[in-house]
Amino acid sequence: KQEVTQIPAALSVPEGENLVLNCSFTDSAIYNLQWFRQDPGKGLTSLLLIQSSQREQTSGRLNASLDKSSGRSTLYIAASQPGDSATYLCAVSNSGYALNFGKGTSLLVTP
Amino acid sequence: SQTIHQWPATLVQPVGSPLSLECTVEGTSNPNLYWYRQAAGRGLQLLFYSVGIGQISSEVPQNLSASRPQDRQFILSSKKLLLSDSGFYLCAWIGTSSFFGPGTRLTVL
Numbered sequence: 001k002q003e004v005t006q007i008p009a010a011l012s013v014p015e016g017e018n019l020v021l022n023c024s025f026t027d028s029a030i031y032n033l034q035w036f037r038q039d040p041g042k043g044l045t046s047l048l049l050i051q052s053s054q055r056e057q058t059s060g061r062l063n064a065s066l067d068k069s070s071g072r073s074t075l076y077i078a079a080s081q082p083g084d085s086a087t088y089l090c091a092v093s094n095s096g097y098a099l100n101f102g103k104g105t106s107l108l109v110t111p
Numbered sequence: 112s113q114t115i116h117q118w119p120a121t122l123v124q125p126v127g128s129p130l131s132l133e134c135t136v137e138g139t140s141n142p143n144l145y146w147y148r149q150a151a152g153r154g155l156q157l158l159f160y161s162v163g164i165g166q167i168s169s170e171v172p173q174n175l176s177a178s179r180p181q182d183r184q185f186i187l188s189s190k191k192l193l194l195s196d197s198g199f200y201l202c203a204w205i206g207t208s209s210f211f212g213p214g215t216r217l218t219v220l
Contacts, residue, residue: 041199041214042213043201043212043214044203044211046210089154089155091155098157099155101147
């Protein structure tokens with residue numbers, strides 16, 4: 001069974017810092033990997049999707065990388081802002097269907 | 112564009128009472144639909160998924176059930192709620208992209 005782990009569980013940084021969130025998974029035979037953002041009490045918003053054949057995806061200040069062989073992905077956030085404060089979730093699909101989620105990293109960016 | 116609606120937004124129910132949560136999808140046809148639950152301190156747990164009308168796959172044996180009476184409607188039910196059913200329930204459409212509904216916060220007392 002696919003296990004997804006996210007480190008750290010929580011992170012607090014001052015505004016303007018660059019930061020990296022980590023995600024690891026146990027089964028490297030993945031279909032794709034996604035990063036989501038969840039604001040308190042809200043649903044999930046998809047940030048980036050990386051297909052198994054890809055190494056990275058970029059959207060604005062966000063960059064996600066994928067290393068299938070080592071079972072790792074990172075989400076890089078450049079020049080963090082208070083509005084980036086949220087929980088970030090990593091999810092892996094092994095079949096193109098259901099997603100297996102990590103427990104998330106709770107990010108707080110202080111002004 | 113794709114939109115997922117869930118209701119109710121919040122629900123407080125006594126132990127042993129029935130449950131019905133509804134999810135409807137706009138902007139697509141024949142979507143693969145999913146119910147996830149997010150409990151405090153835990154990750155998102157897949158409960159059910161459906162690839163079409165009347166087709167339900169259960170991932171976790173429990174006192175919950177799901178139904179898909181129409182192409183874009185997915186319902187989560189229970190005949191008798193348990194305290195452990197408390198959590199945040201999310202409906203999702205997962206295909207080449209993923210879309211999640213706003214969720215239902217269920218508290219069982």
